[in-house]
Each structure stands twice: as structure tokens, then as C-alpha cells.
Amino acid sequence: MKILVCISKTPDTTAKIAFTDNNTKFAQDNVQWIINPYDEWYALVRAIELKEKDPSTVLHLINVGGADAEPVIRKALALGGDEAIRVNTTSTDSFYIASQIAEVARQGNYDLIFTGKETIDFNGSSIGGMVAELLDMPYVSLAIKFELNGTTATITREIEGGEEICEVNLPVVVSCQKGMAEQRIPNMKGIMGARTKPLKVLEPVAADTLTTVSSFGLPPAKAGVKLIPAENAADLVRLLHEEAKII
Amino acid sequence: MVLVFIDQADGHVKKASYEVLSYGAKVAEQLGTTAEGVVLGAVPADQLAALGKYGVKKIHHVANDALNHFDAQVFTKVIAQVAQAAGSKVIIFSNNVDGKAIAPRLAARLRAGLVPGAVALPETANGFMVKKNVFSGKAFATYTINSDIKIISLNPNSYQVTEGSGTAEVAPFNATVDAPKVKIKAVNKASGEVPLSEAEVVVSGGRGLKGPDNWALIENLAHALGAATACSRPVADEHWRPHHEHVGQTGLTIAPNLYIAVGISGAIQHLAGVNRSKVIVVINKDPEAPFFKAADYGIVGDAFEVIPKITEAVKKLKGMA
Numbered sequence: 001m002k003i004l005v006c007i008s009k010t011p012d013t014t015a016k017i018a019f020t021d022n023n024t025k026f027a028q029d030n031v032q033w034i035i036n037p038y039d040e041w042y043a044l045v046r047a048i049e050l051k052e053k054d055p056s057t058v059l060h061l062i063n064v065g066g067a068d069a070e071p072v073i074r075k076a077l078a079l080g081g082d083e084a085i086r087v088n089t090t091s092t093d094s095f096y097i098a099s100q101i102a103e104v105a106r107q108g109n110y111d112l113i114f115t116g117k118e119t120i121d122f123n124g125s126s127i128g129g130m131v132a133e134l135l136d137m138p139y140v141s142l143a144i145k146f147e148l149n150g151t152t153a154t155i156t157r158e159i160e161g162g163e164e165i166c167e168v169n170l171p172v173v174v175s176c177q178k179g180m181a182e183q184r185i186p187n188m189k190g191i192m193g194a195r196t197k198p199l200k201v202l203e204p205v206a207a208d209t210l211t212t213v214s215s216f217g218l219p220p221a222k223a224g225v226k227l228i229p230a231e232n233a234a235d236l237v238r239l240l241h242e243e244a245k246i247i
Numbered sequence: 248m249v250l251v252f253i254d255q256a257d258g259h260v261k262k263a264s265y266e267v268l269s270y271g272a273k274v275a276e277q278l279g280t281t282a283e284g285v286v287l288g289a290v291p292a293d294q295l296a297a298l299g300k301y302g303v304k305k306i307h308h309v310a311n312d313a314l315n316h317f318d319a320q321v322f323t324k325v326i327a328q329v330a331q332a333a334g335s336k337v338i339i340f341s342n343n344v345d346g347k348a349i350a351p352r353l354a355a356r357l358r359a360g361l362v363p364g365a366v367a368l369p370e371t372a373n374g375f376m377v378k379k380n381v382f383s384g385k386a387f388a389t390y391t392i393n394s395d396i397k398i399i400s401l402n403p404n405s406y407q408v409t410e411g412s413g414t415a416e417v418a419p420f421n422a423t424v425d426a427p428k429v430k431i432k433a434v435n436k437a438s439g440e441v442p443l444s445e446a447e448v449v450v451s452g453g454r455g456l457k458g459p460d461n462w463a464l465i466e467n468l469a470h471a472l473g474a475a476t477a478c479s480r481p482v483a484d485e486h487w488r489p490h491h492e493h494v495g496q497t498g499l500t501i502a503p504n505l506y507i508a509v510g511i512s513g514a515i516q517h518l519a520g521v522n523r524s525k526v527i528v529v530i531n532k533d534p535e536a537p538f539f540k541a542a543d544y545g546i547v548g549d550a551f552e553v554i555p556k557i558t559e560a561v562k563k564l565k566g567m568a
């Protein structure tokens with residue numbers, strides 16, 4: 001059994017969002033970088049649990065990013081996993097990135113590929129689907145539960161207004177979200193061990209760049225809150241009806 | 248030609264599809280071309296013809312039984328066949344659950360640049376640029392698509408549905424349909440409730456409600472408003488409410504017309520999931536709660552006293568009391 005978990009580096013959830021260079025670049029000063037929460041809490045931890053259940057499982061992590069992603073990759077290795085692969089590129093195009101992951105996955109013959117549901121910076125939710133298509137594998141998105149029985153996976157995924165339970169034979173690509181696993185804190189042994197785990201750096205293969213980011217912007221600020229005294233709570237309903245005209 | 252994927256469930260066209268049809272028709276107009284739709288699985292033909300009122304001329308209908316259950320891999324191959332046969336240059340999805348599963352697959356298959364989570368019409372005067380949400384709603388980015396075929400996934404509730412008149416021609420399409428590899432074993436849907444991602448009004452509760460037993464407060468107000476219910480992360484973590492109600496940076500991102508937050512402090516991670524709502528109402532007993540800064544209307548007060556009054560007033564307004 002071989003599992004590949006895709007790990008992305010994102011700004012901390014409380015990071016100040018600002019842009020430089022004429023609104024073409026994210027302002028990185030004083031930003032703390034973390035493992036994308038969906039990748040860490042759900043994809044990686046669930047994969048670690050599967051390896052704990054079956055210690056013969058090989059668990060690899062992959063990041064497509066620059067050398068500045070390595071502290072975040074080491075953090076992920078501190079939680080678990082045998083080794084990590086970094087494909088050395090700073091591309092932001094999802095097809096280019098997915099092509100790199102698909103290439104590594106093809107070489108490594110993985111049975112299971114996990115991604116997070118999306119990254120909290122670009123909110124693409126695209127990499128898993130693209131990798132699956134490039135490898136011609138089934139794709140189960142927005143998974144909230146994953147159980148493995150031999151080579152058959154039983155996966156619960158989100159649908160509008162509920163959930164769907166499905167069954168699929170490996171190999172499969174799964175995008176993971178809340179429910180898959182519980183967040184873990186790395187322990188001292190994990191942190192020490194992560195330093196000596198292999199972190200291979202590969203150069204990217206040729207692939208098309210289909211999109212580029214031209215500029216960023218911030219939403220306009222809110223006008224300010226209109227406060228209604230608690231005694232006149234019913235007045236809120238009148239305002240929503242007459243002024244905001246939404247009920 | 249602009250091709251719009253019409254998402255359906257159990258033979259009913261989803262609400263999100265009206266929005267993407269209206270959007271697709273406008274994109275086609277902008278490009279000086281026509282918009283067509285594609286629907287997979289069994290849907291009554293009259294329902295499909297009626298979609299003409301959103302501006303599509305023709306609907307390609309692939310009514311194969313294997314398509315009544317969703318499998319992203321199978322759906323992608325079928326849509327690719329329709330897109331190629333019809334010569335589609337722009338393909339539009341809703342960035343809903345199904346769209347998130349198919350659009351990236353189709354993008355990889357057709358080598359088409361994808362902008363997921365678009366929030367506005369593309370700018371086509373000079374290249375092809377699409378605005379999308381980034382940083383979980385805290386910012387937006389304008390993407391340029393460089394490929395010949397372009398795919399846009401529109402965030403739900405980002406574009407005004409426009410209804411005109413007219414019917415669409417429904418053209419059966421004969422596609423090669425693979426057997427699905429993903430087998431659906433069970434579907435658990437809360438019947439009668441409004442799905443959170445499609446809801447126009449959402450009433451959301453936080454830790455300020457003290458415990459799961461107090462949720463009748465939220466549910467009664469939601470019921471009176473015809474709203475869906477949501478919650479903050481700790482509420483889902485403590486299993487007061489199901490996980491699918493969790494909104495925020497690590498939960499669902501929603502953009503209803505009205506979001507009513509009750510007993511939620513308004514942490515930055517919570518705001519990230521709801522700050523695209525058109526109107527935000529905050530009810531919190533702490534005047535310093537950060538949520539008030541993001542709100543349009545606010546009441547500083549005890550939810551247990553304030554909410555029943557609001558529920559009564561809504562019922563009166565709607566003639567329910």
C-alpha cells in the first residue's frame with residue numbers, strides 16, 4: 001500500500017492580507033506560513049492513521065513549491081510520513097502544478113492520493129480533480145470519512161444538504177475535509193525524527209501554464225454597523241424588510 | 248459557443264444552474280456568440296425546454312441511465328464529448344459540490360485554463376480575464392486564461408438570475424458512457440431543509456448558545472424565515488451540530504443574501520466563510536465582539552431574550568402568526 005499526500009504552504013489564518021508591486025504580489029512580510037489546514041488536519045492525519053493501522057504502508061508527502069516551503073514540509077514530516085518530495089517551482093497555475101504531482105504519482109505507483117479540499121489562499125479545489133484526470137483515476141471530492149478494507153475504500157462525501165456514501169476500488173484520488181480525522185500536535189520525537197527523513201527535490205517536468213494571476217484587490221470596506229436597541233429587537237425585522245429589502 | 252453545465256439531482260435542475268445559465272448567456276452575448284446547455288441523466292424534457300428563459304438556445308441532453316448517479320470521471324468524459332462536438336470555447340460550471348469535482352477534471356482533459364470560484368463576468372476586451380475570490384473571501388484576484396478553451400466555475404450566489412422568455416431546443420446527445428467506478432451505496436439528505444450552500448437566508452449559532460439543547464431558538468427563527476442553519480467551528484467540534492453546518496475558513500464558504508449570526512464572536516477564520524454575504528446581522532451580548540465590525544445590523548443583547556422577539560416579528564411579517 002502506497003499513499004501520496006499533497007501538502008501546500010499557506011499563510012496563517014490570521015495573516016494580514018495585503019499586496020505589493022502594484023497589486024500583483026501578496027505581501028509576505030511578517031507572514032507566518034503553515035501547512036494548508038485541509039492538507040494537514042484531514043488529508044495527512046488520516047493517511048497517518050491508515051499507516052498506523054497497517055505499518056507496511058508507505059507514506060510519501062509531496063509539495064510543489066520553492067525552497068521556502070521546506071520548513072512547512074518538515075513540519076508535516078514531524079506529524080508523520082516516511083519521506084517527502086518537493087518539485088522545485090513557484091508556479092501558481094493549477095494545471096502546471098497538477099501535472100507535476102501526476103508525474104511523481106505515475107513514477108511512484110501510489111494506490112491512494114490525498115489532497116486537502118482546497119488551499120486557504122487560492123481556494124481552487126482543483127488539484128485533486130486534475131491529478132485524477134491526468135492519471136485516469138476515479139476522484140472522490142470533499143470526503144468527510146474514509147475507511148479502507150483491503151483494496152476497497154468506503155468514502156463518505158459531502159453533497160448539497162447531506163452526505164453520500166460510496167465505494168471505490170483503489171487506486172483513487174480523494175480530496176479531504178473536516179470529519180476525516182482530528183487535528184494532531186507533533187511531539188518531540190516526531191520533530192527530531194523529521195530532521196533526518198529524506199526530502200527529495202525534483203526539477204519540474206514540462207507542462208502547459210494555462211492561467212496567470214494578473215492582479216489582486218481587496219473588497220471595499222463595510223459602511224459600518226447600524227445598532228438596534230435590544231428592547232426594540234422587532235425593529236430589526238422591519239429594517240430588513242423595508243430598508244435592506246431582503247426579507 | 249458557450250456551454251453551460253446544468254447540474255441536477257434526482258431529475259430536478261438545481262437552483263445554482265439557473266444562475267450559471269443566466270451568466271453563460273451573458274458571457275455569450277459579450278463574445279457575440281450563443282449559449283447552449285448540457286445536462287446529464289434523466290430530467291423531464293419540458294423542464295429542460297423551459298430553461299430557454301434563462302437565455303440558452305439549445306440543450307444537449309445525455310439521458311443515459313448510468314448518469315443518474317454522479318461519478319466525476321464518467322461525467323467529465325461525457326461533457327468533453329459534447330463540448331468537442333459542439334465546438335465550445337467557453338465552458339461554465341457552478342462552483343458547487345459537483346462543479347468542484349468535474350470542472351478541474353475537464354480542464355485537465357481539454358487542456359483548458361480554469362478559474363474556480365469566479366465572482367463576476369469575464370473581461371474580454373483585451374484577453375480573457377476572470378475575477379475570483381482568494382484568501383477565503385478576504386481578497387480577490389483577476390486571472391488571465393491563456394488557453395484556447397476556457398472554463399469558469401462561478402461561485403454560487405454571485406450573479407443575478409435573469410429570467411426572460413423563450414424555450415430551448417432539447418437535443419438528445421448520444422455519448423459513450425463508461426461504467427462508473429464509484430458506486431454509491433447510500434445518500435443521507437436532511438429532507439425538507441434548505442441546503443446551506445444554496446440558501447438565501449442563513450441563521451447561524453455559536454458557542455454563545457451554551458449547548459445543543461438551545462438550538463430550537465435558532466431553528467425556530469430559521470423556520471420562520473425559510474432559512475438554512477449554520478454554526479461556528481467549536482459548535483461542530485463539540486458535536487452540538489453536524490459538521491456540514493460548520494462555516495468558515497475550514498468549513499463551508501457561503502454567500503447568502505442574509506446571514507444572521509447569533510452568539511458568534513466573529514473570529515477572522517469564521518468571517519472568512521461568511522463575509523461575502525450581502526447583509527450580515529450580528530446578535531451578541533458583548534458590544535466588543537469583533538463581529539460587529541463586519542456587520543450591517545447589530546443587536547447588543549442576550550440571544551435568549553432577543554431571538555424569540557425577532558422570530559415573533561418575522562412570523563407577523565409573513566402572516567404566520
Ligand SMILES: Cc1cc2nc3c(=O)[nH]c(=O)nc-3n(C[C@H](O)[C@H](O)[C@H](O)COP(=O)(O)OP(=O)(O)OC[C@H]3O[C@@H](n4cnc5c(N)ncnc54)[C@H](O)[C@@H]3O)c2cc1C
Nearest residue numbers: 453454455479480495496497510511512514516532533550
Ligand atoms: C486555523 C484555524 C481555523 C479555524 N477555522 C474556523 C472556521 O472555519 N469557522 C469558525 O467558526 N471558526 C474557526 N476557527 C475558530 C475561531 O478562531 C473561533 O475560535 C471560533 O469561530 C469561535 O466560535 P464562537 O464564536 O462560536 O465562540 P466564542 O468565540 O466562544 O464566542 C461566543 C460568542 O457568544 C457571545 N455570547 C455568549 N453568550 C451569549 C448570549 N446569551 N447572547 C448573545 N451572545 C452571547 C459571546 O459574547 C461571544 O462573542 C478556526 C481557528 C483556527 C486557528
